[in-house]
Amino acid sequence: MFQPAPPRFQDSPRPSGRPHWARFGWLTAACLLAACSSGDREARFEKRGPTFVGKPDSAVGPVSSSQRFDAQPQNPHGAGGAPHGGRPTVEAFVFDLPETWQRKERTSMRLLNFQIQEREDAYCFLSAMEGEQEMVLLNANRWRRQLGLPEWTQDDLQDVETGLLFGAPAMRVHWEGPFDDGMGGATIPEAGLVGLIAHHQSSLVFLKMVGPKEVVDAEVDHFDAFAASLDFPIAGQDSHPKHQLSFEAPEAWQVQAPRPGRDLGFDVGACDLSVTMLVGNGGGLLANVNRWRGQFSLPPIRANEINTLETFEAMGHSGHWLSLEGPYQGMGTQVLEEDGALEGAIVPLGDHTLFVKLVGPKEAVQNERDNLRVFTQSLHMEGHE
Amino acid sequence: MSAITNNAFVRWLGSYGLCVTILGGLFLLTALGTWAQAEEGLYAAQTKYFDSFFLTEHIPIFGKTLVVPLPGAVTLMALLAVNLFVGGFVRIRKNKRTFGVLVIHAGIGLLLLAGLVKREAANEGYVRLYEGEQATEYRSYHDWEVCVRELLPKPDQTGLVSGDEWFVDQVVFLGLEGDEVAMVRHPELPFDLHLRHFVPNARVHSEKSRDSSIYPVVDGYRVVPDPVDPEAERNFAALYAEVVAKGAPKDRRGRAGILAAMERYPFTVDQDGRLFAIELRKRRYSMPFTIEQVKFTMEEHPRTRIPSVYSSDILRKDLGAEEGDSVHISMNRPLREDGLVVFQSGYGPKDAPKGTPLFSIFAVVRNPSDRWPEYSCWVIAAGMLIAFGQRLVGYVNRQKRVLREEVTE
Numbered sequence: 001m002f003q004p005a006p007p008r009f010q011d012s013p014r015p016s017g018r019p020h021w022a023r024f025g026w027l028t029a030a031c032l033l034a035a036c037s038s039g040d041r042e043a044r045f046e047k048r049g050p051t052f053v054g055k056p057d058s059a060v061g062p063v064s065s066s067q068r069f070d071a072q073p074q075n076p077h078g079a080g081g082a083p084h085g086g087r088p089t090v091e092a093f094v095f096d097l098p099e100t101w102q103r104k105e106r107t108s109m110r111l112l113n114f115q116i117q118e119r120e121d122a123y124c125f126l127s128a129m130e131g132e133q134e135m136v137l138l139n140a141n142r143w144r145r146q147l148g149l150p151e152w153t154q155d156d157l158q159d160v161e162t163g164l165l166f167g168a169p170a171m172r173v174h175w176e177g178p179f180d181d182g183m184g185g186a187t188i189p190e191a192g193l194v195g196l197i198a199h200h201q202s203s204l205v206f207l208k209m210v211g212p213k214e215v216v217d218a219e220v221d222h223f224d225a226f227a228a229s230l231d232f233p234i235a236g237q238d239s240h241p242k243h244q245l246s247f248e249a250p251e252a253w254q255v256q257a258p259r260p261g262r263d264l265g266f267d268v269g270a271c272d273l274s275v276t277m278l279v280g281n282g283g284g285l286l287a288n289v290n291r292w293r294g295q296f297s298l299p300p301i302r303a304n305e306i307n308t309l310e311t312f313e314a315m316g317h318s319g320h321w322l323s324l325e326g327p328y329q330g331m332g333t334q335v336l337e338e339d340g341a342l343e344g345a346i347v348p349l350g351d352h353t354l355f356v357k358l359v360g361p362k363e364a365v366q367n368e369r370d371n372l373r374v375f376t377q378s379l380h381m382e383g384h385e
Numbered sequence: 386m387s388a389i390t391n392n393a394f395v396r397w398l399g400s401y402g403l404c405v406t407i408l409g410g411l412f413l414l415t416a417l418g419t420w421a422q423a424e425e426g427l428y429a430a431q432t433k434y435f436d437s438f439f440l441t442e443h444i445p446i447f448g449k450t451l452v453v454p455l456p457g458a459v460t461l462m463a464l465l466a467v468n469l470f471v472g473g474f475v476r477i478r479k480n481k482r483t484f485g486v487l488v489i490h491a492g493i494g495l496l497l498l499a500g501l502v503k504r505e506a507a508n509e510g511y512v513r514l515y516e517g518e519q520a521t522e523y524r525s526y527h528d529w530e531v532c533v534r535e536l537l538p539k540p541d542q543t544g545l546v547s548g549d550e551w552f553v554d555q556v557v558f559l560g561l562e563g564d565e566v567a568m569v570r571h572p573e574l575p576f577d578l579h580l581r582h583f584v585p586n587a588r589v590h591s592e593k594s595r596d597s598s599i600y601p602v603v604d605g606y607r608v609v610p611d612p613v614d615p616e617a618e619r620n621f622a623a624l625y626a627e628v629v630a631k632g633a634p635k636d637r638r639g640r641a642g643i644l645a646a647m648e649r650y651p652f653t654v655d656q657d658g659r660l661f662a663i664e665l666r667k668r669r670y671s672m673p674f675t676i677e678q679v680k681f682t683m684e685e686h687p688r689t690r691i692p693s694v695y696s697s698d699i700l701r702k703d704l705g706a707e708e709g710d711s712v713h714i715s716m717n718r719p720l721r722e723d724g725l726v727v728f729q730s731g732y733g734p735k736d737a738p739k740g741t742p743l744f745s746i747f748a749v750v751r752n753p754s755d756r757w758p759e760y761s762c763w764v765i766a767a768g769m770l771i772a773f774g775q776r777l778v779g780y781v782n783r784q785k786r787v788l789r790e791e792v793t794e
Contacts, residue, residue, distance in 0.1 A: 039565055040565055040568070040635060041557060041558075041561075041565075041566075041567040041568070042567070042568050042569075042570075043553050043569045044569065044570060044571060045533065045551035045553055045569055045570065045571035046552055047549060047550070047571065047573065048549070048551075048552070048671065049549060050534075050548060050549065050550060051521070051522045051547075051550060051669050051671075062653040062655065062660070063650045063653065064604075065603070065604040065605060065642075065643075068589075068649055068650045068651075068652070069589040069590075069591075069643075069645070069648055069649070286516065286517040287515055287516075287517075287742045290742045291741065291742055294741065300516060300680070302517065302679055303517030303677075303679075
């Protein structure tokens, strides 16, 4: 690209002696000196107004070191520091961690995630989804397909080994085969899989260990001990402490046994009613409205459409009432109720947010709509009028 | 040509040989950097090879390690600029015939200048927004800041709200070791802040923890270093801070606290009746406008969870304004405004079940020289058109002359 210099200069003698690079010795020395300089520093703060990214920064008053550090995530990668990280979560399980297992970051699907014997191809995780009893077989067959095993029928479930997961009876399997997760992940030529699948109320809980056969065989006892120790929630560190709620409910409604993540639960005929009180805004009104809409395959609404929702008062505060219809698929991808419906309320209470959600067959939900409104207005928690 | 430009050293500075050597060196750095990226991570490789004056390459040979010092890309680019200036502007014959070449060199010079301006003045980060959320700042992927926020009571006295902020960039505290201290102050703050012991990736554990650490215990806790992750944005730094009286010397003790990127709450101090939160967090940069996420759209390839297309509809609003302009941002259609480029770079949470609200991730780049490479390409194209056009016209004229002479004979 350069234009050649005039020929007369090309004939000039080149300087002799040290190579040309040596002429830049001074530059090298200066840069090294600059790089090596260290020690105390003085600086001045720059000032700016309050910053605002996404949501305003939480402004919390003085807290103890224990509050600041004790619940920090074991592995920071999912703690909101990286752009792809999920929202920060608080530890919600207790368990005895086998010494050969290492805690890994949780994902949106894996509530607990472990690496085994420091091997990339051996892991165990806990996951959960909404689902009915029939989905136990579907998921068992998904695991069997991953191992290249023929699928089971309902009859095969009759003789299956059982165990306990979170205190609920669980199907326990121990299979072997060439493992391929079917999602482009690593394959294991000779793999072992030990798993528990529990169905409780309308939730499915999975605990699954996969790895090379010899590793899985050696870790079976650890797996069983871990499963036995797994509990929810953590006493004293409960991410969702139960609130003392009083209410007036129709006699036909059956109070459910305590369940994780709920303050109250009812079997309302063929429908399921949950009452949940979350600290703060529970993730935000818009996000929760759109989460519920997503469970019915409805498109999300925009922030400025929130005001179009029906207003509703409960516990002395104004909130919103939602009526949704469509194929209900809960938190999973399977449709649980083709002709489903939801009636519910989200009511911000200041420092808490109340969530009332009735889901089930459309006709049954609509029949209970008025009862649900009366029930929601009867809810009372100390400190909230 | 003056005696200075005829000087052998100046001739060497503007020579083809040096140019080719520099280009060869840049090729070598590109190869080494690309190779290292797999092992060391993108950010570390970029810093080592392309944002450095000098570096040392460790090459294993026959069971031993050979340490080879190399010039970094910054040094080579600076040399290339000097080479271009001396050879392409100073020593080149300047006449009508070389005008096109001079224009080409000007274009290359603009390209190098764009790189320099980007290195010195550009920054980048990201904004993560759920639908309905908005932002007036973006966060760096890997740079840190220590921020002091004043906490003020809400007007209705129901809690606290963040007020003004005072911050220092990481250049102030990176690499603090041993008893080195960074003393930071501001006239409006009722205290000085002494910073010590920067750890690039760390957790904070109780002193009763079995994890070993050389760092001091503060209020029953101490920093436990973790291996630095090659992917810089995965590191969670920690730092020791001490709140001291204004103008206090280095060895004056004050109220100490650990600042950790993964803490749940900031370190708070009550000084002269004012409440402040002090935290170590990712560097934040202001935008001259607000973006509000209106709608995020993602489509997957049939029967897979692999996204085929995703995009965002946003509102671009003036600061403090309620209304704004609708803008559609997709993979190759960023928003360019006021020196900022806002790209659609991703979404999350990963592997979210169907129906889960998704957030949109925007990469934001502030680069004053964003368009300069394009301009330089136009300048270079114009220069080439002139240079080769002159050659073509000259050739055609010569051919005409030859033909005329043949006809005359």
